[in-house]
Amino acid sequence: MPLLEVNDVHAYYGNIHALKGVSLTVEKGEIVTLIGGNGAGKTTTLRTITGLMKPRDGHVIFDNEDVSKYPAHAWVSRGIAMVPEGRGVFAKLSVEENLELGAFHRNDKENIKDDIEKSYEMFPRLGERRTQLAGTMSGGEQQMLAVTRALMSKPRLLLMDEPSMGLAPVLVDVIFEAIERINQEGMTVLLVEQNAHMALQIANRGYVLQTGQIVLTDKADVLQKDPTVQKAYLGIE
Amino acid sequence: MRRFNYIDLVLWLFRIGIIGVVLWGMTGKFILGIGNDYTISDWLDFFVSGLSQGSLYALIALGYTMVYGVLFMINFAHGEFFMAGAMTSTVLVALPLENAGYVERFPWLSLLAIFLSAVLTSVLVAVLTERIAYRPLRNAPRLVPLITAIGASFFWQYYFRGLFGSSLLPFPEFPMFDGKIAFWGLDFQKADIAVILTSLVVMFGLQQFVQRTKTGRAIRAVAENKDAATLMGIDVNRTITITFIVGASMAGVAGVLYSIVFRQLNFVMGFIPGIKAFTAAVLGGIGSIPGAALGGLFLGIIEAIGPPLFLEGLGVAGSHQLKDVIAFTMLVLVLIFRPQGIIGERLAEKKA
Numbered sequence: 192m193p194l195l196e197v198n199d200v201h202a203y204y205g206n207i208h209a210l211k212g213v214s215l216t217v218e219k220g221e222i223v224t225l226i227g228g229n230g231a232g233k234t235t236t237l238r239t240i241t242g243l244m245k246p247r248d249g250h251v252i253f254d255n256e257d258v259s260k261y262p263a264h265a266w267v268s269r270g271i272a273m274v275p276e277g278r279g280v281f282a283k284l285s286v287e288e289n290l291e292l293g294a295f296h297r298n299d300k301e302n303i304k305d306d307i308e309k310s311y312e313m314f315p316r317l318g319e320r321r322t323q324l325a326g327t328m329s330g331g332e333q334q335m336l337a338v339t340r341a342l343m344s345k346p347r348l349l350l351m352d353e354p355s356m357g358l359a360p361v362l363v364d365v366i367f368e369a370i371e372r373i374n375q376e377g378m379t380v381l382l383v384e385q386n387a388h389m390a391l392q393i394a395n396r397g398y399v400l401q402t403g404q405i406v407l408t409d410k411a412d413v414l415q416k417d418p419t420v421q422k423a424y425l426g427i428e
Numbered sequence: 429m430r431r432f433n434y435i436d437l438v439l440w441l442f443r444i445g446i447i448g449v450v451l452w453g454m455t456g457k458f459i460l461g462i463g464n465d466y467t468i469s470d471w472l473d474f475f476v477s478g479l480s481q482g483s484l485y486a487l488i489a490l491g492y493t494m495v496y497g498v499l500f501m502i503n504f505a506h507g508e509f510f511m512a513g514a515m516t517s518t519v520l521v522a523l524p525l526e527n528a529g530y531v532e533r534f535p536w537l538s539l540l541a542i543f544l545s546a547v548l549t550s551v552l553v554a555v556l557t558e559r560i561a562y563r564p565l566r567n568a569p570r571l572v573p574l575i576t577a578i579g580a581s582f583f584w585q586y587y588f589r590g591l592f593g594s595s596l597l598p599f600p601e602f603p604m605f606d607g608k609i610a611f612w613g614l615d616f617q618k619a620d621i622a623v624i625l626t627s628l629v630v631m632f633g634l635q636q637f638v639q640r641t642k643t644g645r646a647i648r649a650v651a652e653n654k655d656a657a658t659l660m661g662i663d664v665n666r667t668i669t670i671t672f673i674v675g676a677s678m679a680g681v682a683g684v685l686y687s688i689v690f691r692q693l694n695f696v697m698g699f700i701p702g703i704k705a706f707t708a709a710v711l712g713g714i715g716s717i718p719g720a721a722l723g724g725l726f727l728g729i730i731e732a733i734g735p736p737l738f739l740e741g742l743g744v745a746g747s748h749q750l751k752d753v754i755a756f757t758m759l760v761l762v763l764i765f766r767p768q769g770i771i772g773e774r775l776a777e778k779k780a
């Protein structure tokens with residue numbers, strides 16, 4: 192049984208048919224990447240998986256349970272966390288408050304403190320800035336915060352929407368290394384990326400999304416060698 | 429260099445004009461000696477009554493600013509939450525208690541009952557308004573809830589007029605707020621001191637709530653980014669309701685404090701304080717909690733000190749009746765020159 196199963200999901204913005212029957216699965220322990228061009232529907236797919244958007248048709252099944260019946264804010268306590276597009280840190284709150292909000296649904300106060308310290312160990316830059324307002328940090332630091340904040344909810348599935356966006360190459364490496372490390376510790380990851388090159392390197396499997404439809408799926412190393420993928424997403428002629 | 433256009437010119441003339449009026453008025457007052465001759469203790473009286481009035485504005489303004497913070501909407505019915513609490517607690521609790529002689533025998537207990545009933549009523553009215561009138565419009569264009577709020581405001585005014593009539597209601601006299609009290613050889617109105625102290629305590633409590641509690645943090649998160657807040661597991665609608673409850677509680681407290689000071693109320697009593705508090709919230713930068721508190725205090729003080737300080741000197745008769753003019757001039761000036769408020773926050777939100 193896959194941990195996550197997106198089953199023939201249709202989603203609309205008004206009359207715009209953004210997802211035209213998207214199906215995908217993520218097995219426990221995998222890194223799966225979803226690649227595609229601008230406007231393909233990657234963010235929309237993640238929004239339906241987190242409940243921020245209700246699909247008009249189709250199902251999102253997480254851990255054998257149709258999560259569509261829960262209100263969006265209840266999904267995180269089911270075990271789904273997301274690092275949203277553009278990071279979505281709370282700019283006027285301190286780093287530490289952002290992390291505390293990541294643990295909003297948890298009641299184990301003592302462990303929350305420990306987990307915050309672990310976040311600082313993972314990214315010492317955050318530890319040095321714990322009282323700083325998140326909005327005053329650099330893009331890379333905000334991305335580190337967004338990742339650790341998502342982990343604070345103790346998810347079983349981590350969704351990430353273009354974590355490399357707008358970052359200098361060095362920082363992209365830092366973030367991708369962190370994703371690999373989190374995965375090795377047992378986290379299941381669904382990674383949306385335009386940086387298909389990097390994403391396919393760390394992923395087990397990949398899906399290619401085009402105008403609201405999955406057009407291709409395979410093992411990551413196979414996709415890397417696929418001529419259409421190379422041409423469209425890896426910039427290889 | 430920026431092109432010097434004629435709107436700038438008009439704005440500058442406007443500024444110079446205002447400064448001119450103020451200076452001219454103060455010259456008239458202090459050098460030419462126009463108007464009454466006030467002693468230091470008179471000025472102190474103006475200041476303290478301004479501070480007391482300003483505390484009321486601040487308490488109401490906090491509700492405006494918090495709701496604006498989470499919904500980006502000016503809740504024009506907020507003044508009615510204040511009125512509803514004051515009227516209901518007076519008619520259903522204060523006056524019956526007075527008639528039964530309880531106000532005289534147990535003034536503090538009676539007062540407690542009045543505060544509780546006022547807060548409960550304000551909260552009830554606020555929650556109903558939010559549920560019925562605002563929530564269905566959550567995704568409508570911004571103008572729609574604004575117009576609805578004005579409609580809700582009229583609805584509550586005439587609803588309470590229907591309930592309690594349109595004549596002025598007297599608020600009972602409480603011995604502990606009657607007369608003056610001396611500090612450091614100076615006399616202060618007890619009622620003013622009570623209002624100032626109560627407001628300070630309430631505002632301190634609010635500050636602690638917003639900064640230190642989990643719910644307070646949720647309110648700030650929702651104010652910033654509703655989707656991200658939802659991803660954290662925060663129930664956005666519930667948080668918005670809590671924000672209304674907190675704002676309405678403060679309006680309810682302000683309603684009773686207003687009743688203690690002015691001792692006369694009716695169904696339109698929420699209108700002017702509501703607009704003044706809105707002015708205060710804008711002065712402090714709408715959306716900012718400390719801004720609303722400071723804006724309220726500032727507005728109360730300038731209203732009290734402005735007329736004797738620079739209107740009397742212009743030879744304006746009955747200048748103290750012009751405090752509303754001062755308040756609304758301030759509103760217009762701030763909207764023209766500093767729409768982000770006098771102490772409006774300008775956090776550099778980095779995009780990269």
Ligand SMILES: Nc1ncnc2c1ncn2[C@@H]1O[C@H](COP(=O)(O)OP(=O)(O)OP(=O)(O)O)[C@@H](O)[C@H]1O
Pocket residue numbers: 204207209227228229230231232233234235236276385
């Ligand atoms: N709020 C919205 N209102 C209307 N249409 C939208 C909205 N958000 C997205 N869309 C449309 O839905 C489609 C899918 O958008 P989506 O944001 O999911 O794409 P994406 O693959 O994440 O793109 P990008 O790589 O640019 O982030 C696009 O055609 C987009 O224009």
Ligand SMILES: [Mg+2]
Pocket residue numbers: 233234235276352
């Ligand atoms: Mg996107």
